[in-house]
Amino acid sequence: MPRMPNVKVCIKEGPGKVAWVEMPLPDPGPGQALIRTTLSSICGTDMHLVDEFPDIPAGVPMGHEAIGVVEAVGEGVERIRVGDRVVAACLTSCGSCERCTGGDPQVCSSHGAPMNLLFGGQGEAFLLNGADFSCAPVPDGLSDRDAMLVGDILSTGFGAIERAGFREGQTVAIFAQGPVGLCATIAAKTYGASAIFTVESVPERIAMSRRLGADQVFDPETAVEQIMAATGGRGVDVAVEALGRQQTLTNCFRVVHFAGTVSSVGVYGGQEQVSIPCDGTFYHRRFVTTLCPTGRGRLEHLLGLIQQGRLDATPLFTHSMPMSQVVRAYEMFRNREDGVLKIALS
Ligand SMILES: [Zn+2]
Ligand SMILES: [Zn+2]
Known part of the structure; x- marks a missing residue:
């Protein structure tokens, strides 16, 4: 029965x-x-x-x-x-x-x-x-x-930071502050990032991002320039793609310095493929991704x-x-x- x-x-x-x-x-x-x-x-x-x-x-x-x-x-x-x-x-x-x-x-x-x-x-x-x-x-x-x-989502957010080989004191940029992106922000904070830059345009999500550990939150339109300026032109050690869009993935590559890591956890729903820029410095950065x-x-x-x-x-x-x-x-x-x-x- x-x-x-x-x-x-x-x-x-x-x-x-x-x-x-x-x-x-x-x-x-x-x-x-x-x-x-x-x-x-x-x-x-x-x-x-x-x-x-x-x-x-x-x-x-x-x-x-x-x-x-x-x-x-x-x-x-x-x-x-x-x-x-x-x-x-x-x-x-x-x-x-x-x-x-x-x-x-x-x-x-x-x-x-x-x-x-x-x-x-x-x-x-x-x-x-x-x-x-x-x-x-x-x-x-x-x-x-x-x-x-x-x-x-917490495991995915932490995975985004861990898979990037993040070490305490490094700098992190996280593109999009939906639930997974916010969890990546929590992870960067928990593991001791020296600076956390996030990218978001929705007011409630901007506020939550700050509350959970972001030092500065930038608008998607100007984020690349602002992250480069905030790091003195160097770029960050780790950039996390947490949206699942081609543009944010490209932007991640633009803000990561040589020897840094792009970590992608966004779900690229409905897209057959995504591309990564290879402008001659393609080999200078690492690219990682993970399922939860x-x-x-x-x-x-x-x-x-x-x-x-x-x-x-x-x-x-x-x-x-x-x-x-x-x-x-x-x-x-x-x-x-x-x-x-x-x-x-x-
Ligand atoms: Zn889920
Ligand atoms: Zn098994």
Whole structure:
């Protein structure tokens, strides 16, 4: 007999549309955990999945950011127990394939990327694949909001800085201060950047950028000249592309000095390809990119930093709504109403 015959969950109803519906949720299979959601949110990637990706069919449960309490575990799950409060990784992993054991569980080959994305986090409960490796218990002292973002955007923002080989005391420019860009700003601050320049034009995002660590925020129109001026013509050590546009990627190359690094984490939705400038100094800079780093160890690392008081991403939750109003929340997020960054859905 099914443990939880029906749950309410947000699904992709069709291109550009989501709906709050009731659907059956089976018992957890081998390696899976059934998690009763206590907090979820909407991510920019959700918009791409709903609007653009034809291989995400209608009826698919949405949501890949979630915290909840383990209600049941399937065969073979050993590292988490019923009753644990856990934060899920947005990309699940098996823990045993070549990529997982090689340190890149976000591109786990057991499910075939991109389908190792977590689905169903925006619902009353969801099934998590590879539960031993795809979630981490939340330490007692941390609230759901404290811990929530480590599974996705906080890890991406930190990954943008870490993959660039950033060292304490270096200078950083971050193009766009949406949720991921703001997380990169938090990371640059946490790891001890000597100067953080951000690029943004939306007033609420400019204010949030300053609050989370930016020393100066520049308008996109004049950012390249201003960053070069602010660094005495030298350029920064690390530039992060957090928007997913050709122009901002090009601008990143223009503000990074020789031997510096351009780090790209923006989602170039709808673009077949992007190009990088090769004006004779192409070889002088490094270029790195990353999917959101995941895996249990990654979650534990970020939770540890939060526990130590080294970062606080909770200001990103600008709004909160009941999970049952998720359709309205999508509309708000899509239209960027009222300066919204992250909506806490519970
Ligand atoms: Zn996401
Ligand atoms: Zn794997």
